[in-house]
Amino acid sequence: MTAPLDVPGSAAEAQPESVLAGAGKDIQGRSLTRIAWMRLRRDKVALGGGVVVVLLILVAIFSGPIISVFGHDPLEFHQEAIDQSTLLPQGSFGNMGSEYLLGVEPVNGRDIFSRIVAGAWISLLIGFLATLVSVVIGTVLGVVAGYFGGWVDQVIGRIMDVFLAFPLLVFAIALAGVVPDKGFGLEGNGLRIAMLIFIIGFFSWPSIGRIVRGQTLSLREREFVDAARSLGARHGYILFREVLPNLLAPILVYATLLIPTNILFEASLSFLGVGINPPTPTWGGMLSEAVRFYTLPHFVLFPGLAIFITVLAFNLFGDGLRDAFDPRAH
Template identity: 50%
Template sequence: MRRLLGQPSSALTLAVVCLLVVAAIAAPLITWLAGTSPTTFHSDAVDPALGGLPRGVAGGISARHWLGVEPGSGRDVLARVVYGARISLLISVLATGLSVVLGTALGLAAGFFGGWVDAVIGRLMDLLMSFPSLIFMIALISAAPGVDRQLLLVVVLGFFGWPYVGRLVRGQAMVLARGEFVAAARVLGASRRALLVREVLPNLTGPVLVVATMSIPNYIATEAGLSFLGIGVRPPTPSWGQMIASAVPWYAADPMYFLIPGAFLFVTVLAFNVLGDAVRDALDPRSRR
């Protein structure tokens, strides 16, 4: 943590991520303070004579609507942005947790035990990594209309993401399993379970933490892309990708409605990517250039 906060860019990035997380958690409080909600239609905030464009300047930004309103419906943009952050972060964190748990468990087993265990798990990793996962996600989510979309996104993203974690863990576990400290523990009578839990697994914490931090922005972008295509989070539940998709017909007349969710998506993905690099450098100073 001292190395992480020692770099101004890393400290700034961590502050941005913390601010986004706090905003997502406090979304009900923020909307209560603003006096609105993500599903409330404000017909008085749009002008029917102009085809539903927001009244005022910059997309209807005012003391009542801090980031303007949605064209046509008049829904508050701030409320939809903070609730969209909540959905994106929740799905990405849960999908990351699922992929990390599966990838760590299977990769550790493959790298430590070797033999037929490594062969079976390795072929399964190769199969999933060579599969066109995005096409399968689109087909699976489209074919399951009655399933909770958020839960389905977590399961699908986590299932297709674990082989990348597993490949990294497998390689590290193979090196650690042949280390002198593991051989010494084995000579002293440590069981296989003790070797895995007490010797090998703690030394995998750093690489797993880095890959988890780098996975979150990938899942955020994937969820936004699926929602943009209309097969992600269902309306009226807000999503940044969904907002960008609905803003496309209005981008010329009301560019703010297009720019605001796009800017939040860009800043979030960038912040997590930079944070992942900073965590890697903090855990392994030799990786710095």
């Protein structure tokens, strides 16, 4: 048997300077969150979507100061900007200019820019809170169904099937027509917002519930769950300390993809006239009013662009999160 060749610079010979350079340094581990962040930083498209999402949230939070600086009261009429003979905005492109950044609406002359900014907080509020309701209900029932299995899984699974087959849009239209002006300590648009959050959130949880159930079925057979059982851990401890933390990544990813769906649903209801009561501005309500003035493309373009950019940004960011947390995608 021949001895290995000690060729200078080869892999067979350990270089003294490299050994000394690495001496005394601890090997640093990286968590799943850190690894996902490193992957997400390389996805410029997803980061761009995330930046737009943050900007939209800031616009919704500071809508009041933004309107006071760059626009006008979203409910204020500006008849001086309207041609009284045609009831159309004066000037080109709906009277767009320095005083009205995106022009004004026909007939009443309300500032389009201010109404889009004011409508952002309603769309995002309903989108976020309805998603939160869906995530909480879907996660709890999905984890319980996947972990316990048997008759529990069968009962929850059939409930999911019933909710998935439910005509949500028809039910929302019917319910919006019978909701009183006051109820549950709320009135007006406050009651409408709560109703939309309940309808969208309560009836859309089975989608995320199925995903959580499938992930739980896989996790309950893992070694760390068996180890917890062997140490005498109770079901509650295993569910909340072992299984649920490993579900945070898919839950977060699906939530970012569910938010734009809920925003679109709210816009659809407002477009159909069963959402937020006018004259409170919403993107869907602005599109519904713009249908009558099809000869003025800017009246339809700007609220439509607001919905398009919001949904696209959330989808791009959600796709990037999914790829970042999925090791098989790299």
